[in-house]
Amino acid sequence: xxxxxxxxxxxxxxxxxxxxxxxxxxxxxxxxxxxxxxxxxxxxxxxxxxxxxxxxxxxxxxxxxxxxxxxxxxxxxxxxxxxxxxxxxxxxxxxxxxxxxxxxxxxxxxxxxxxxxxxxxxxxxxxxxxxxxxxxxxxxxxxxxxxxxxxxxxxxxxxxxxxxxxxxxxxxxxxxxxxxxxxxxxxxxxxxxxxxxxxxxxxxxxxxxxx
Amino acid sequence: xxxxxxxxxxxxxxxxxxxxxxxxxxxxxxxxxxxxxxxxxxxxxxxxxxxxxxxxxxxxxxxxxxxxxxxxxxxxxxxxxxxxxxxxxxxxxxxxxxxxxxxxxxxxxxxxxxxxxxxxxxxxxxxxxxxxxxxxxxxxxxxxxxxxxxxxxxxxxxxxxxxxxx
Numbered sequence: 001x002x003x004x005x006x007x008x009x010x011x012x013x014x015x016x017x018x019x020x021x022x023x024x025x026x027x028x029x030x031x032x033x034x035x036x037x038x039x040x041x042x043x044x045x046x047x048x049x050x051x052x053x054x055x056x057x058x059x060x061x062x063x064x065x066x067x068x069x070x071x072x073x074x075x076x077x078x079x080x081x082x083x084x085x086x087x088x089x090x091x092x093x094x095x096x097x098x099x100x101x102x103x104x105x106x107x108x109x110x111x112x113x114x115x116x117x118x119x120x121x122x123x124x125x126x127x128x129x130x131x132x133x134x135x136x137x138x139x140x141x142x143x144x145x146x147x148x149x150x151x152x153x154x155x156x157x158x159x160x161x162x163x164x165x166x167x168x169x170x171x172x173x174x175x176x177x178x179x180x181x182x183x184x185x186x187x188x189x190x191x192x193x194x195x196x197x198x199x200x201x202x203x204x205x206x207x208x209x210x211x
Numbered sequence: 212x213x214x215x216x217x218x219x220x221x222x223x224x225x226x227x228x229x230x231x232x233x234x235x236x237x238x239x240x241x242x243x244x245x246x247x248x249x250x251x252x253x254x255x256x257x258x259x260x261x262x263x264x265x266x267x268x269x270x271x272x273x274x275x276x277x278x279x280x281x282x283x284x285x286x287x288x289x290x291x292x293x294x295x296x297x298x299x300x301x302x303x304x305x306x307x308x309x310x311x312x313x314x315x316x317x318x319x320x321x322x323x324x325x326x327x328x329x330x331x332x333x334x335x336x337x338x339x340x341x342x343x344x345x346x347x348x349x350x351x352x353x354x355x356x357x358x359x360x361x362x363x364x365x366x367x368x369x370x371x372x373x374x375x376x377x
Contacts, residue, residue: 002272050224050263060240061355063370068313144313148370151224151240152353153312155263159243159324162263162279164271166225196271 003164003196004047006211011199012169014208015045018130019171019192025129026122026190030175033121034094038187039176046170050158053168053191057082060151064088065102067119067143068156071127075136075198078157079127080191081119081143082150087188088115102147116145126173126190134205160195168193219357222246225279227260229291232361239355241308243325245281245348247332248305248358248365249288249341251297257360258292260284264324265331281331289339302341305365305377306332307356309348325349345377 019042027040046052054060057080065088067081083091085102092100092111095118100111123140131138146153161168173190194202203210220230222238230236232255238246241261250257260278264270267280277283292302309329315322329348336343347354347367355368368374 002274054224054240070315141315144315146312146351148312148351149240149242149353149355152242152310155242155244155325156312156322158263162225163269166276166279 003199004167007047007169007199011203011208011210012045012047014203014206015169015171016042018133018202018206019045019173021133022126022130022192023173023190026126026173027175029121029125030118033118037178039178040173040190042171042173044172046172047167048170049167050154050162053158053170054151054154056170056172057150057154057189057191058084060149062150063102063147064150064153065115065145065147066150066153067116067123067145068153069119069123069143070141071138072141073137073139075134075138075194075201076160077192077194077198078160079123079140079193080154080157081122081188082191083115083188084186087186091115091118091187112145116143119143119145122190126192134202136201136205157191157193161193164196169199222259222261224261225263225276227258227278227284227288229256229258229288229295230360231256231295232359235357235359237355237357241354241356242310242312243308243328245306245308245325245328245332246354246356247281247285247288248356249285249292249302250304250358250360250363251292251301252303252363253301254295254297255360256292256295256297257358258288259356259358260288262328262332265327281328282335285332285335285339299339303363304336304341304343305345305358305363306343307347307354307365307367307377310350310352310354312351312353314351347375347377
């Protein structure tokens with residue numbers, strides 16, 4: 001039976017719960033980095049087509065800043081930190097104290113390095129919480145950062161799942177400043193895309209059977 | 212009198228479509244994926260496939276989506292063009308994509324999927340004696356491509372380097 005047919009709503013709930021544990025830890029890390037309260041939560045775990053993952057990130061052609069890393073260990077997968085242009089500018093300014101114009105090719109090296117380091121800290125705290133919770137060993141690679149079309153950047157995360165089907169299981173994490181409202185409250189999002197072979201490990205560790 | 216509007220037909224990931232002039236055909240946000248256009252310049256008919264992986268042998272499920280892999284997608288495209296009356300010896304190709312969007316110090320095979328996609332497409336075109344007249348592959352940039360069967364020009368839009376035509 002194909003993976004997608006074996007994944008039940010219960011499994012998605014379990015993944016959401018696990019994602020929220022990672023998100024909570026990452027939020028604490030980011031809050032102390034920026035010295036203000038940041039909320040991170042997993043609104044839903046989605047089983048979506050590759051096209052829909054692009055839509056979640058703002059659309060295939062939308063300019064985004066993305067940090068990508070691979071997770072190795074017992075539950076391999078891919079992780080993206082996706083920042084829309086304004087979110088990246090905002091975050092880079094908060095980190096470096098300088099205004100940056102993203103999409104301008106002489107993007108400050110300092111801003112890139114600050115965003116890369118931040119994604120490293122966020123992914124690290126997210127995964128270490130997830131790893132503690134599941135007792136699964138997960139090692140993140142150092143993230144690589146790129147500024148380009150969302151669709152093009154996400155391709156890198158689809159290589160494994162596309163070998164078993166036409167969908168991805170996305171643990172989508174939103175980051176917000178609770179003191180703000182509307183669009184400006186959003187500071188970015190995280191996608192965790194487990195590899196097809198990771199699911200059995202994750203569910204077994206959390207005591208859920210998968211047919 | 213009715214005026215026929217030019218339409219731009221959109222092709223999603225792991226899909227292909229065929230089109231005839233004056234319509235054009237487009238696929239967006241190619242990263243490691245490859246957009247391969249095979250066309251008949253006498254009939255002004257073209258097909259565009261947005262492939263994700265180089266070889267259908269990589270598929271781990273039986274009910275595979277043939278449009279996702281270079282080998283099966285091109286085989287199906289050639290059949291469809293033939294069914295539209297295109298002759299095999301008239302067919303030509305242009306392609307773009309196959310980038311490596313992120314650079315990692317550890318060059319794993321998975322990260323090389325873009326170049327592998329481009330190599331696979333070239334190999335299959337050669338096997339079918341279809342000349343590859345132009346390509347813009349590799350590098351680390353995302354591409355949106357639009358092909359106009361009327362002029363056989365392939366427009367490539369990128370974020371950092373604007374638009375080029377091949």
